[in-house]
Amino acid sequence: MPDKRILEMKGIEIQFPGVKALDKVDFDLIAGEVHALLGENGAGKSTLIKCLTGVHHMDAGKIIYDGKEITPTSPQAAINMGISTVFQEINLCQNLTVAENIFVGRLPMKRRHRIDWKGINNRASELLKRFNIHIDVTRPLDYFSTGIQQMVSIARAVDIKAKILILDEPTSSLDENEVERLFDVVRELKKSGMGIIFITHFLDQAFVISDRLTVLRNGRLVGDFYARNISKIELVRQMIGKDMEQIFALKRPTVAADATNMLDVESLGIASKVADVSFTLKTGELIGFAGLLGSGRTETAEMIFGVTRAEHGTIKIHDREVRIHSPLDAINQQMAFCPEDRKRDGIIGDLSVRENISLVVQSRRGIFNPMSIKEQAELADQYIQLLGIATPDAEKKVGELSGGNQQKVILARWMATQPDLLILDEPTRGIDVGAKAEIQRLMLKMCAEGVSVIFISSELDEILRCANRVIVMRDRCKAGELPGESSRQEDILHVIAEGTATGEEA
Amino acid sequence: MDERTMRIRRQSFLNRVLNPRYIMVYATIGVFLLIYLFGALMYGDIGFTTIRTFLNMFIDNAYFGISAVGMTMVLITGGIDLSVAAIAALTGMFIAYGNTILGIDPFLCIAFAMVIGIGMGALMGAMIHYLNVPPFITTLTGMFLARGVCSMISSESVAINNDAFNALAGWKVNVMKLVDGVWVKVKPIAFINLNVLLFLFVMLLGAYLLKSTKFGRNVYAVGGNEQSAKLMGLPVARTKILVYAFNGLCSVLMGVSYALYVKSGWALALMGGELDVITMAVIGGTLLTGGVGYMLGTFFGVMLKSIIPALITFNGNLLSWWGKIATGALLLLFIGIQRIVVTYSAKRKGKAADCVSKKT
Structure with a gap:
């Protein structure tokens, strides 16, 4: 039986300021199949979908839908053509009833x-x-759980008589039961001949539900595979890719034999977000957190820093139990945290480099002890020089700097507080190779000065290059702990893919 | 109909009645009844419980009530409108100045005011939507503009001396009762006037629009989550503009009603009235954050706000600013109730999630 191709995207190219978001990507969808779209964050999955639904406009390439070439201009136009999307965050109105949410906009009269x-x-x-x-x-609607709400949004999308249903990370806030229910629905829809594009970073789920898998990396197509023909480990390798660049020969920090425990985390967790995570961190040690996005790495860091409050577990600093209920508590315990999304949570783009750097120092000093402009300028100049921040002067708006330099400004902000513990969440994402190595060098330099570092990254080679120990997170749990020196990428991939640690220690 | 469907049906009736969002409406009704009971016990002997007292509360506040209908809709979309009292004053001024000084037919003046009021409302709605100016600022602009134009027309109070208009203002229906087969007026004499009818009509219209028309449901959707509403393909722009336009109409009607009440136009009439109107809607259970509100609640909000001055009048010893204090206390009480209800439903959500996964 010949497959009926309902969608073909050929040679899609999208240029964003400074980066090529998609570079000659091909994608196709057959009626009655579930096609998973995989790739790391920033690989271009969402961009590809947004191109199909008319949010972004492509610079080159064509989309053939149902035998005709189309150029979607808006999400509404896409819906009218029969391309429905269910987003990760639920786009319904919480104050309306379930029934109304399904029909509003075309209420029967x-x-x-x-x-x-x-x-x-x-x-x-x-x-x-x-x-x-x-x-x-x-x-x-707000009476029901997220799982039900997600199902309601699918019901709405389906009732519009869609031919293509795009599920963009639909499972990230669902529990196992709810995921199973969702998959039942997806199978039901598949039987009816709908083409379903499933975006996820849960590999297990992609394998369970999909017929085909397409992998993107850095805006390029890596390939499409039949789910039955590829192993998980191979897939993870395809997703992460091999980073051949090694500009700086970096040396991992040496931990003194008599180093004391700087941080002691015991069974820290929040129900439905992260299950009990325990680990210790010595003074001057660098610990790497590996795992796919959404595996609980960031959530763990946020609990330690008090961004989200842990429901159970204890945190000890220098063997003394501390209560961290807010980032300010953490800052007062000499912690520093560079969040994952630097644009949203890190830099304040409209403030100058000087203001951004002196921000936390100021907040530590309190409102009644303001820093003079001169003090701020001295602080800023010192770190601009130390970190080699490429800016004409300290008064330039941070928003106008490049990604790598923005990251350095955030690093400078925290270094200025002279922390004991530095948590870096994906500090090297989305910045160019040179800047990456620079950030890594700075990180290691701080370790050498006795700072303990938690380094979260999706790039295994950089973790393996820098970390003394690697903690692997998988499905919101700590899946294993590997020594940094003697482990290979394969070992980590194995833990990520299979959830069994080869070198776990207590 | 299987057993499960029956159960859901039964549940659904109970749930509809016990919907946490209605709790605020019930609270408003409950507090109103309590205060009324208090008044009846304290001042029942000097006539608090008469029909006349009850209807006078309507007559004295009908104009606010009319505006509260439009305001409720605006608040449900998550907006606010500070220009209502100013547009009402402008309407009064149009009628008074137009008729008394320029000799134009008062009903022509009202028609003109409607065009201006609805136009201003639509314009403000468009500004809020397309230019993304916060409603507070946009309608503040509208307020100053309307007040300014009012003072420009005349800085003094202008009396209305039109026979037809006065006839309307004086029109009333007495409450009658059947005594020995003959209809007689109740004692003390109680009546309703045109303002009360207008208020009830606008209220019912508002309730119908909100409950049973696409427009009304879009109002709730926009207030619930504007971004989602847009993604669901709802006409967000049209809805917002229409809501402000409708509110403009309500403002004009408030102005007409107030003019019928005081038979004059004055640039400073109803100064600060927009806040009274907002208070009525909020006491009635409308959330300032948008998405939730019911006309029934607003109706009792109007009643609650009107019973306080009535009580103070009956007491006789209290100064009128006690009314402000009591209103403040009431507002605080209801905002407290709203917070509790919102938190309570958030907690219940967790429980509902549990039930669902157990059923599977």
Whole structure:
């Protein structure tokens, strides 16, 4: 039986300021298949989808949908053509009822101007029953769990009579039960001949539900594979790729034999986010956190820094138990945290380099002890020189610097507080190779000065190059702990893919 | 109909009644009844419980009530409108100045005011949506503009002396009762006037629009999550502009109603009235953050706000600013209730999640 291709995207190219987000990417979808789109963050998965749904406009390439070439101009136009998207964050109205959420915008009317409430509620019930969901559809949506809400948004998308359903990270906030239910629905839809594009970073789920897998890396197509023909470990390798560059010969920090425990984390966790994580960190040690995105790395860091409050577990600093309920508590314990999304959580783009660098020092000193402009300028100049921040002067707006230099500004901000513990969440993502090596060098330099570092990264080679020990996270749990020196990438990949540690220690 | 469907049906009726969002409406009704009971016990002997007292509360506040209908809709979209009282004053001024000084038919003046009021509302809505100016600022601009134009027309109070208009203002229906087969007026004499009818009509219209029209549901959707509403393909721009335009109409009607009440136009009429109107809507359970609000609640919000001055009048010893203090206390109480309800439903959400996964 010949496959009916309902979608073909050929040679898609999208240029963003400074980066090529997509470079000659091909993608196709057959009616009645689930096609997973995999890749690390920034690989171009979302960009490709946004191109298909008309959010971004492509610079080159063509999209053939249902035998005709199309150029989607807006999400609404895409929906009208039969391309529906269910986003990770639920795009429904929490204050409306379930039934209304499914139908709002095309509410059935009776006698012209009156809404047919009975009809709406009955039809919504029927529709959800097809998905084996029996709930009271007259309740407001916010009464139900995220899983049900996700299902409702799928019901809405499906009722629009879509030919292509795009699920963009639909499972990231669902528990196992809910994921299973979602997959039942997906299988049901697949049977009816719908083409489904499934974006996820949960490899297991991709394998369970998909027929084909397409891997993107750095905006390029790595390849598409039949799920039955490829092993998980091979897939992870394809996703991460090999970074051949090694500009600086970096030396991992040497931990003194008599080094004391700087940080002691014991069974720290939040239900549904991270299960009990325990580890210790010695003074001057660099510990790497590996694992796919969403595996609980960032969440763990945020708990230690007090961004989210842990529900259970203890944190000891220098063998003394401390209570960290807010980032300020953490800062007062001499911690520093460079968050993952530097644009959103790190830099303040409209402030100058000087202001960004002196921010935390100022907040530590308190409101009644303001730093003079001169002090700030001295501090900024010192770190601009020390870190080699490429800026014409300290008064330039941080938002106008390149990614690598922005990252250095954040590093400078925290270095200025002279921390004991530095947590770096993906400090090297999205910056060019030279700047990457520079950041790594600075990180190691700080270790040598006695700072303990937690280094979270998706790039295994840089973790292996720098870390004394590697903690591997998988599905919101600590899956294993490997020595940095003697481990190979394969060992880490093995833990990520299979969840069994080869060199775990207590 | 299988057993499960039956259960869901039964649940759904109970849930509809016990919907946490209605709790605020119930609270408003409950507090109103309590205060009314208090008044009845304290001042029942001097006539607090008469129909006349009850209807007078309507007559004295009908104009605010009319505006509260439009305001409720604006608040549900997550916006706010500070220009209502100013547009009402402008309406009064149009009628008074237009008729008394220029000799134009008062109903022509009202029609003109409607065009201006609806136009201003639509314009403000468009500014809020397309230029992304916060509603607070946009409508503040509208307020100053309307007040300014008012003072420009006349800085003094202008009386209205039109026979037809006065006839409307004086029109009333007495409450009658059947005594020995003959209809007689109740004692003390109680009546409703045009303002009360207008208020009830606008209220019912508002309730119908919100509950049973696409427009009304879009209002809730926009207030619930504007981004989602846009992604769901709802006409967000049209909805917002229409809501402000409708509110403009309500403001004009408030102005007409107030003019019927005081039979004059004055640049400073209803000064600060927009805050009274917002208070009524909020006491009635409308969330300032948008997405939640009911006309029934607003109706009782209006009643609650009106019963306080009535109580103070009956007491006789209290100064009128006690009314402000009592209103403040009420507002605080209801904001407290709202917070509790919101937190409570957030907690319940967790529980609901549990039930669902157990059923599987």
